[in-house]
Amino acid sequence: MRYYTDIHSYQGNKRTAVTLGKFDSLHRGHQKLISTVKEAAAAEHLESVVFSFDMKRESLLTNEERRAHLTDQVDCMIQCPFTREIREMEAETFIKEVLSEQLHASYIVVGRDFHFGHGKRGDVHMLAEYAEVYHYHLEILDKEQYADREISSTYVREALASGDVSLAGELLGYPYHMTGIVEHGRRLGRTLGFPTMNVAPAERKIMPKFGVYACRVQIDGQWYCGIGNVGIKPTVAEEPRLLVEVFVFDYEGNAYDKEITVEFCAFERPETRFKSVEELKAQVDRDIAFGRQYFQMLKMDV
Ligand SMILES: Cc1cc2nc3c(=O)[nH]c(=O)nc-3n(C[C@H](O)[C@H](O)[C@H](O)COP(=O)(O)O)c2cc1C
């Protein structure tokens, strides 16, 4: 996949099938758009392109994660910073200069509510109006729904904010996850009987509500089950710092400085400030039992 972080550096003379939007989460609705682009590109010998607006704010996928998700799926991805130039560009100019002249779009796929251009004046009606002028086919897709509500990145954010990682996974079509390097902690967990892998989320990566989750963890390409805490560990922390801490079941190796991925599978309870470390330890023992039982129920290795 060719990858650009700016529309001006895009290079390509082939005609393209393009889908556009923020694509913050690559949820099931986004995946439908991307499949449609891929099918059109294959059928009409076009280059498949995902054009995403990089809003430079807290997000569900980091730019690296979004790129990794799409790398084997489309020919080209543009993560276009939502600069003043883009924000203030008239919608008609965007169609002419970006979609037609730059991208050579001959197949455009968007959701029914897609808006673009200065003041969000551009919409599917405007795109349809210019289809003949600029020689492209416009495909407008209905919004994928879940539980009588349209799937959106906003819906996923709300699910995560309430700790409902199971719902987030249903909306996304994949488990919500984070990746980071295992840091050296104070090794208190080890003395309490539950050594943990401590990982700081990437800057601006949205975390689920502070609490305890059954997790799957990928280390050196291998998947393990575990139980993890998202939060600031108020019982023991000297200064609050957001971390994901996972006790990985049946892992014997040394994971310090390794990059691991943590998938959030099920919420157990909110993070709590305990009166003593003994109370914390007793609760973590129950958390571990919850985690093991959860994965046993799913007949996954624990
Ligand atoms: C399953 C699990 C649940 C946890 N729950 C809490 C919690 O509710 N409150 C809290 O302050 N810390 C919680 N922690 C974090 C522990 O306080 C922390 O892992 C332990 O003190 C070790 O810290 P260290 O890695 O800095 O040595 C939890 C950790 C795990 C693995």
Ligand SMILES: Nc1ncnc2c1ncn2[C@@H]1O[C@H](COP(=O)(O)OP(=O)(O)OP(=O)(O)O)[C@@H](O)[C@H]1O
């Ligand atoms: N549920 C859906 N089904 C089909 N297409 C969708 C769905 N949600 C969004 N789209 C389309 O995907 C493209 C990218 O959407 P975008 O990421 O900008 O919005 P969103 O997912 O609704 O997120 P947010 O809640 O942040 O607005 C747009 O063309 C949009 O219309």
